[in-house]
Amino acid sequence: MTTSTNGAFDRKPFIAGNWKMNMDHVQGITLLQKLAWTLSDAKHDYSRVEVAVFPPFTDLRGVQTLVQGDDLDVAYGGQDLSQFDSGAYTGDISGQFLSKLGCKYVLVGHSERRTIHNESDDVLNAKTKAAFRHGVTPVLCVGEGLEIRKAGTHVNHTLDQLRAGVAGLTDDQAAELVVAYEPVWAIGTGEVAGPEDAQEMCAAIRAELEKLFGADVAAKTRLLYGGSVKANNAAAILKERDVDGVLVGGASLDPAEFANIVRFESHLVTD
Numbered sequence: 001m002t003t004s005t006n007g008a009f010d011r012k013p014f015i016a017g018n019w020k021m022n023m024d025h026v027q028g029i030t031l032l033q034k035l036a037w038t039l040s041d042a043k044h045d046y047s048r049v050e051v052a053v054f055p056p057f058t059d060l061r062g063v064q065t066l067v068q069g070d071d072l073d074v075a076y077g078g079q080d081l082s083q084f085d086s087g088a089y090t091g092d093i094s095g096q097f098l099s100k101l102g103c104k105y106v107l108v109g110h111s112e113r114r115t116i117h118n119e120s121d122d123v124l125n126a127k128t129k130a131a132f133r134h135g136v137t138p139v140l141c142v143g144e145g146l147e148i149r150k151a152g153t154h155v156n157h158t159l160d161q162l163r164a165g166v167a168g169l170t171d172d173q174a175a176e177l178v179v180a181y182e183p184v185w186a187i188g189t190g191e192v193a194g195p196e197d198a199q200e201m202c203a204a205i206r207a208e209l210e211k212l213f214g215a216d217v218a219a220k221t222r223l224l225y226g227g228s229v230k231a232n233n234a235a236a237i238l239k240e241r242d243v244d245g246v247l248v249g250g251a252s253l254d255p256a257e258f259a260n261i262v263r264f265e266s267h268l269v270t271d
C-alpha cells in the first residue's frame with residue numbers, strides 16, 4: 001500500500017497542476033522554483049505522492065533545464081499534442097517533441113480543448129495513441145457540462161467520452177493511462193463537486209475500464225478529479241476510494257496553495 005487513499009491498491013497519488021495559458025517562461029521557472037523550495041522545506045516525500053506540472057509549451061525547455069539542473073523529483077508534461085507525428089500542421093506540437101523535452105505526461109481532451117477547439121472524440125483517441133507512440137503517458141480528460149449534469153445523464157456522457165478515448169488501446173496502455181474526471185461546471189467556477197460526486201464518477205470509470213480491459217488493468221489505472229480543487233477541499237476528495245489524484249488549475253499557480261494540496265496527507269484526519 002502506497003498511501004491511505006486507496007486501501008489495498010498500489011496506485012501512487014498523483015497531484016497535477018495545469019497552468020493553462022498562464023506563466024511565461026520566466027514566470028514559470030520562478031513558480032516551479034518556489035514550489036520545489038516549499039516542498040523541500042516541508043520535507044515532502046515524492047515517493048509517496050507524485051507531483052507534476054503542465055506548463056505552456058514555451059516554458060517546457062526551461063522547466064526541463066531546472067528539473068535536470070536541480071535534480072527535482074517533479075514530473076512535467078504538455079497541455080496538448082498533435083495526433084500526427086510530423087509534417088504540415090502549423091501550430092501543432094508532436095508527441096515526439098514532448099518526449100525529447102523529457103515530458104512524462106500530456107493532457108488529452110481537456111474540456112477547454114473539447115469546447116473551444118471543438119476536438120472530437122475521434123481526434124482525442126488519435127491523440128491518446130500518438131502520446132503512447134512517443135512514450136508519453138496521456139492524461140485523458142472527460143466530464144460533463146452543466147446541462148448534462150442537470151439532466152442526470154452525466155455518467156453515460158462521461159463513459160461515452162471514456163470509451164471513445166481508450167478505443168484500441170492495449171491492456172498495458174490502459175493500465176498506464178491516467179484519466180481525469182473534470183465536470184465542466186466545476187472548472188474555474190469555485191463550484192466544486194463533492195467528494196461523493198468525484199467518487200461516484202471515478203467508480204463508474206473504473207467499472208467501465210474493468211469491462212473493457214479486465215479487473216487487473218482497471219485496478220492499476222489512476223483516476224483524478226479536477227474542478228476548483230483547493231488546499232481546503234483536496235484531502236476530502238482524495239480520501240475517496242477510487243480517486244487517486246487531482247488535476248488542479250487555478251490553485252496550481254500559487255506555490256504555497258499547490259504545495260498544500262500536494263501535502264494533502266498531512267490534512268487527513270486519522271481515526
Ligand SMILES: O=C[C@H](O)COP(=O)(O)O
Pocket residue numbers: 018110182186187188189190226227228229247248249250251
Ligand atoms: O485542468 C484543470 C481544471 O480545468 C480545473 O481548473 P480549476 O482548478 O481552475 O477549476
